[in-house]
Amino acid sequence: MTAGVMARIGWVALLAVNGLTVCLLLIPLVMSLAVSLTPSEFIALPTDRVSLRWYTEFFGDFRWISALTNTFIVAGLTMAISFPVGLLAAIAFTRYHFRWRAAASTAIIFPLFVPSVVLGIGSLTFHRTLGIWGTPLSLAVAHSLWAIPLVFIVLKATLAGVDRSVEEAAAGLGASPLRVFWEVTLPLVAAGVFVGMLFAFIISVNEFIMSLFLSTPRTRTLPVVIWPQIRYLLTPIVAAASSVIIVITLLILVIAARLVNIRRLVEFR
Amino acid sequence: MPDAAALARVARHRGLLLSLPVIAFFLAFFLFPLLSLFRVSLAANPGGTGYGEGRAFYVPGTWTLDNYARFFGDPYFLQLALFTLELGLLTALATTLVSYALAYQIYRARPLMKSALLMIVILPKFTNVLVLMYGFLVVFGANGLLNRLLLATGLVREPVQMVYNLFSVILGEIVLILPYCVLVIAAVLHAIDPALEDAARGLGAGPFRVFWEVTLPLSLPAVGVAGLLGFIWGVGAFVAPYLLGKPELYTLAVEVDRQTNWRLNWAMGAAVAFVLMAIIVGLVFVFMRLGREPAVEARA
Numbered sequence: 001m002t003a004g005v006m007a008r009i010g011w012v013a014l015l016a017v018n019g020l021t022v023c024l025l026l027i028p029l030v031m032s033l034a035v036s037l038t039p040s041e042f043i044a045l046p047t048d049r050v051s052l053r054w055y056t057e058f059f060g061d062f063r064w065i066s067a068l069t070n071t072f073i074v075a076g077l078t079m080a081i082s083f084p085v086g087l088l089a090a091i092a093f094t095r096y097h098f099r100w101r102a103a104a105s106t107a108i109i110f111p112l113f114v115p116s117v118v119l120g121i122g123s124l125t126f127h128r129t130l131g132i133w134g135t136p137l138s139l140a141v142a143h144s145l146w147a148i149p150l151v152f153i154v155l156k157a158t159l160a161g162v163d164r165s166v167e168e169a170a171a172g173l174g175a176s177p178l179r180v181f182w183e184v185t186l187p188l189v190a191a192g193v194f195v196g197m198l199f200a201f202i203i204s205v206n207e208f209i210m211s212l213f214l215s216t217p218r219t220r221t222l223p224v225v226i227w228p229q230i231r232y233l234l235t236p237i238v239a240a241a242s243s244v245i246i247v248i249t250l251l252i253l254v255i256a257a258r259l260v261n262i263r264r265l266v267e268f269r
Numbered sequence: 270m271p272d273a274a275a276l277a278r279v280a281r282h283r284g285l286l287l288s289l290p291v292i293a294f295f296l297a298f299f300l301f302p303l304l305s306l307f308r309v310s311l312a313a314n315p316g317g318t319g320y321g322e323g324r325a326f327y328v329p330g331t332w333t334l335d336n337y338a339r340f341f342g343d344p345y346f347l348q349l350a351l352f353t354l355e356l357g358l359l360t361a362l363a364t365t366l367v368s369y370a371l372a373y374q375i376y377r378a379r380p381l382m383k384s385a386l387l388m389i390v391i392l393p394k395f396t397n398v399l400v401l402m403y404g405f406l407v408v409f410g411a412n413g414l415l416n417r418l419l420l421a422t423g424l425v426r427e428p429v430q431m432v433y434n435l436f437s438v439i440l441g442e443i444v445l446i447l448p449y450c451v452l453v454i455a456a457v458l459h460a461i462d463p464a465l466e467d468a469a470r471g472l473g474a475g476p477f478r479v480f481w482e483v484t485l486p487l488s489l490p491a492v493g494v495a496g497l498l499g500f501i502w503g504v505g506a507f508v509a510p511y512l513l514g515k516p517e518l519y520t521l522a523v524e525v526d527r528q529t530n531w532r533l534n535w536a537m538g539a540a541v542a543f544v545l546m547a548i549i550v551g552l553v554f555v556f557m558r559l560g561r562e563p564a565v566e567a568r569a
Binding site for chain 2: 004006007010011014015017018021022024025026027028029030031032035042043044045081084085086088089091092093095096097098099100101104107108110111113114115116117118119121122123124125126127128129141142144145148152177202203205206208209212213222223226227230231238239242245246249253257
């Protein structure tokens, strides 16, 4: 009886704490979207009517457009680098046993545990020596340090879910390993592969700290242009710029969620 | 027909061959930058603006311990390091607690609710950190929506200062770090054999006791991992202290940015970054030793 009451109280307390956490996670996003539609000069919710004036301003300003272009160029390059590299590694780890496998697997995810500030300044000094500092490639390479591990994790999980007997049957019928992959494995994992590519893109679009260190006036991405604006002036144009990023990300996530079951992230059985 | 041993040999090489791009990439763009960082931290600083001819950002070819001597001889830097450590530990503690509560709810939720909650948890990770911090300021800032509401209803006479303090910095960091911790804990909770909880219930344990004596102990390893992740990212905190804090709440990571991008003193920036890295590696090592000892005792 008392135990039941205690459990009830515990459950209500849990709901309350989690309700607050969910609010904390969602409110910033929702508010950025809402404020971007205000007709006012200042940060305010659009109470009587919505206006696209801040979007007009965003898309009419050379600085924002060039930042948006840079963001897409860098994200495209990041995808082009991290996707093939991550895919090959995922195939290697799910289909073959080889020497230094454990070491390679640790090395791949290691950058996720190094502060981005450290990666940023390290890449800055090295890219300057290398001569790629100030190019979109420099940013894309840094973003790939994060994108490759995530592409690798997603693709490894997808490839591990393929029934090996189907591949073995194709091989037994005389197909070469390349043909087995192209005609049997790939069609089976197409959705997961596509999601991996999208992840790489999203990570690059949203990456900020490494970009802050590596970008030069010619290669500023959207987050880098937003940064000083948040610190010094809080006009709704920042909300519009933020919302452009949110909308791009949400669109991609919705596509991804339609392709794979999100519950697979925590349920292995 | 080729024999099995020959096939295995080819397969082994094929695996290594396929991982070659990833190994090459991380040697070139992860290991070398870290080495380069260490090298630059041992160079003399330029002393000028950085944009003068020849002497840009650091003096190439010089070897000196000046940057480290300055770091360890200056109370300002030592205080900064101490605060960074403190913030990292606080963040780790707060994030782990909040994450466990949310992960447990996800574990217990019905399929549709589970998907929705997971989506909400992952969403911030796929959103720009700046967007999150901006949303924070929009709501809780001195001119923010909450203060407007309070003023309009007459509950307060002047804006309440809700940001630019330790609490707001930690709250901001929780939002940034929580997704990883929730996923780690939720994954381990889902891996618990449901039969164990059923058995405890069958033996007459109430829901609270099932949680306390079965579920919680089984999920403790995940709590350790989540805490470690929270600590690693909390020590590296940059955006929240900068945007939701004030100079007294700045961290080593903020100092790296100020030295590198504002003073254009890459050598000092690199030294501070290296100390930050050393603190993290050192503490992860200590945590892992601490984590291993009870396990050894249990086995003995």
